[in-house]
Amino acid sequence: MLINREKMLGGGFEFSICWVIALPSEARPIISAFKLTKTDDEAVFPIYKNKGSGQLLIISGVGQMNAAAATSYICGRYNFPPWVAWINIGIAGYAEGPLGRLFQVAKVINESETRVAYPGFRLSKLVPLTTLITREQPCNDYNADTLYDMEGLAFAELASRFSCNELTFLFKVVSDSNAKQLRRIKPLYVEKLLTQNMRTIFLLVDEVKELVKEEKRRLDISNDVEIVLSKFHFSASRKVQLIQKYRRWKTAFPNTPFSEACANAKSAGDVIHTLDEMLTSAVFDRPSS
Amino acid sequence: MIDTIFIEQEILDHERTKVVLSRFPRSRRIIISRYQEIFNKRTQNFRLQKKQPALILASKHKNFVLPAPAGFGIGTEKNFYFSHMYNCLYDCRYCFLQGMYSSANYVLFVNYEDFYSQIETTISDNAEGRITFFSGYDCDSLAFEKISGFLKTTLPIFSGLERADLELRTKSVQLEPLLSMEPQQNCIVAFSLMPEELAKKLDNKAPSISRRIAALARLAERGWPIGLRFDPLIYSYDWKDKYERLVVSLLEILPNESVHSISYGPLRFPKKMYSEIFKLYPDEDLFSFSMKEADGIVSYGNGIEDEMSDFLLSQLSGVVSSDKIFQCLSQT
Numbered sequence: 001m002l003i004n005r006e007k008m009l010g011g012g013f014e015f016s017i018c019w020v021i022a023l024p025s026e027a028r029p030i031i032s033a034f035k036l037t038k039t040d041d042e043a044v045f046p047i048y049k050n051k052g053s054g055q056l057l058i059i060s061g062v063g064q065m066n067a068a069a070a071t072s073y074i075c076g077r078y079n080f081p082p083w084v085a086w087i088n089i090g091i092a093g094y095a096e097g098p099l100g101r102l103f104q105v106a107k108v109i110n111e112s113e114t115r116v117a118y119p120g121f122r123l124s125k126l127v128p129l130t131t132l133i134t135r136e137q138p139c140n141d142y143n144a145d146t147l148y149d150m151e152g153l154a155f156a157e158l159a160s161r162f163s164c165n166e167l168t169f170l171f172k173v174v175s176d177s178n179a180k181q182l183r184r185i186k187p188l189y190v191e192k193l194l195t196q197n198m199r200t201i202f203l204l205v206d207e208v209k210e211l212v213k214e215e216k217r218r219l220d221i222s223n224d225v226e227i228v229l230s231k232f233h234f235s236a237s238r239k240v241q242l243i244q245k246y247r248r249w250k251t252a253f254p255n256t257p258f259s260e261a262c263a264n265a266k267s268a269g270d271v272i273h274t275l276d277e278m279l280t281s282a283v284f285d286r287p288s289s
Numbered sequence: 290m291i292d293t294i295f296i297e298q299e300i301l302d303h304e305r306t307k308v309v310l311s312r313f314p315r316s317r318r319i320i321i322s323r324y325q326e327i328f329n330k331r332t333q334n335f336r337l338q339k340k341q342p343a344l345i346l347a348s349k350h351k352n353f354v355l356p357a358p359a360g361f362g363i364g365t366e367k368n369f370y371f372s373h374m375y376n377c378l379y380d381c382r383y384c385f386l387q388g389m390y391s392s393a394n395y396v397l398f399v400n401y402e403d404f405y406s407q408i409e410t411t412i413s414d415n416a417e418g419r420i421t422f423f424s425g426y427d428c429d430s431l432a433f434e435k436i437s438g439f440l441k442t443t444l445p446i447f448s449g450l451e452r453a454d455l456e457l458r459t460k461s462v463q464l465e466p467l468l469s470m471e472p473q474q475n476c477i478v479a480f481s482l483m484p485e486e487l488a489k490k491l492d493n494k495a496p497s498i499s500r501r502i503a504a505l506a507r508l509a510e511r512g513w514p515i516g517l518r519f520d521p522l523i524y525s526y527d528w529k530d531k532y533e534r535l536v537v538s539l540l541e542i543l544p545n546e547s548v549h550s551i552s553y554g555p556l557r558f559p560k561k562m563y564s565e566i567f568k569l570y571p572d573e574d575l576f577s578f579s580m581k582e583a584d585g586i587v588s589y590g591n592g593i594e595d596e597m598s599d600f601l602l603s604q605l606s607g608v609v610s611s612d613k614i615f616q617c618l619s620q621t
Binding site for chain 2: 113122124128165167211248284285
């Protein structure tokens with residue numbers, strides 16, 4: 001019931017980005033910068049959103065189990081379309097410092113290297129890329145040139161199923177390089193690390209939004225199709241046909257209103273037939289195209 | 290520009306790996322176990338990845354040389370292909386590579402010697418007659434040469450293989466090492482061609498047709514046997530006029546004796562591949578026209594295919610000997 005209600009609440013919401021963040025202190029700078037507000041308190045995990053920018057944020061808690069649960073929970077709750085980008089951002093250990101440096105993760109593995117993911121469209125013009133190891137427990141023996149966290153792998157594996165690999169992003173800020181620094185990590189310090197990277201994070205989000213737009217253009221089903229689907233009964237296979245033929249028709253005849261083209265259709269079959277008829281004249285490279 | 294190179298642990302110290310890496314001194318390098326762990330992942334988005342492919346350096350372990358699909362050939366009875374690379378620098382809308390792999394990243398196999406050894410085995414296993422090896426099946430044979438140096442080592446191997454021909458299939462105008470080597474009569478440089486107007490719309494990132502024609506003319510002048518590949522034939526508005534102009538411009542510039550072979554083939558896709566490519570590019574005008582599906586193959590249908598083939602042959606007849614012309618009916 002709750003899920004259905006939230007899905008309804010999500011109606012009309014132009015989803016673009018979903019943030020999955022382990023700690024409130026990691027989330028606060030994002031919530032503030034992107035003007036997200038808390039949704040109702042009934043949710044299992046704290047959820048924030050900004051309807052205008054199409055962003056949602058869920059605070060998962062620490063560890064892979066929590067990250068996986070929160071990712072699945074928010075996806076199910078809001079029934080995200082496949083063009084939504086997923087971002088996990090947070091702190092990570094790194095042997096070489098400097099503290100506060102922001103990375104994009106290009107490869108994430110578990111400690112035993114039995115699981116691996118290669119998330120994200122690489123935004124290497126904005127941030128350096130590196131490898132992340134997701135551990136079950138905090139630890140401070142760091143290999144060179146490798147980040148360490150406790151959520152990344154589970155997030156990458158799950159989020160890419162709901163969207164795609166290229167729209168699943170992991171960004172990590174170096175929080176510590178040794179045991180002493182690890183012990184010193186406090187919420188205010190974490191907030192500061194994220195806040196000092198906000199300028200780059202804004203640029204990253206702009207890039208991500210462009211990719212989301214491109215995917216939305218590719219995958220979104222037009223209102224024209226929705227109207228016809230509600231007007232006539234289409235079997236599952238005819239619905240697939242309609243979606244495909246409509247895209248081809250729209251490409252060939254971008255200026256013709258669909259309602260006009262199908263004005264005489266009295267059934268699903270008529271709509272398909274009309275499209276087929278028109279597409280026989282859609283020869284490639286014709287003068288009007 | 291390649292910003293990231295994934296390298297299999299096994300070939301980190303391979304000399305060829307070092308050479309390739311030296312071409313990209315500023316790239317990010319990431320070590321992987323096997324190339325399949327990144328290349329074959331199912332949740333990848335080919336279209337987004339194609340905007341910025343990474344390079345994967347790998348070692349191939351098996352299937353170095355495979356029989357060419359039925360209907361694919363330029364005169365010899367036995368045809369094989371090998372792929373030292375997967376994926377292409379270009380982004381041609383009709384290309385089957387878009388529906389073939391889930392990744393748009395380039396895979397380069399650095400163990401060329403294993404390919405050579407298997408090519409020699411294939412020749413000895415097929416004791417009689419000539420054999421053609423096709424190198425441009427899963428990639429463009431020339432486009433990556435500056436990085437891979439594949440031909441530079443492969444051509445000398447083939448110069449010693451008396452019963453074997455090598456076809457280099459390309460849209461590239463990068464002509465080294467061909468221009469600086471002595472031409473080999475068993476190495477056919479085959480250019481994929483279509484009317485300029487169509488190539489402008491479909492052969493994204495590839496050199497224009499006029500540049501390809503200029504390139505093949507230079508190679509012909511040097512003495513390399515040239516292949517002309519009208520595959521696929523694209524049905525379009527005014528197609529007869531477009532193809533006539535293309536053929537005329539080629540025959541004007543290319544001495545008849547330089548033409549090793551001409552092949553042509555219709556635009557055809559296995560149904561599943563067509564569906565994959567359409568999903569990637571649903572707004573591509575090439576796919577608007579109604580194509581037909583029969584026996585799991587999506588095509589223009591026999592009527593259009595035959596009309597286009599007949600027209601092309603009529604343009605070539607009397608100019609190019611018919612024993613140099615081959616129809617390619619492979620369905621990828």
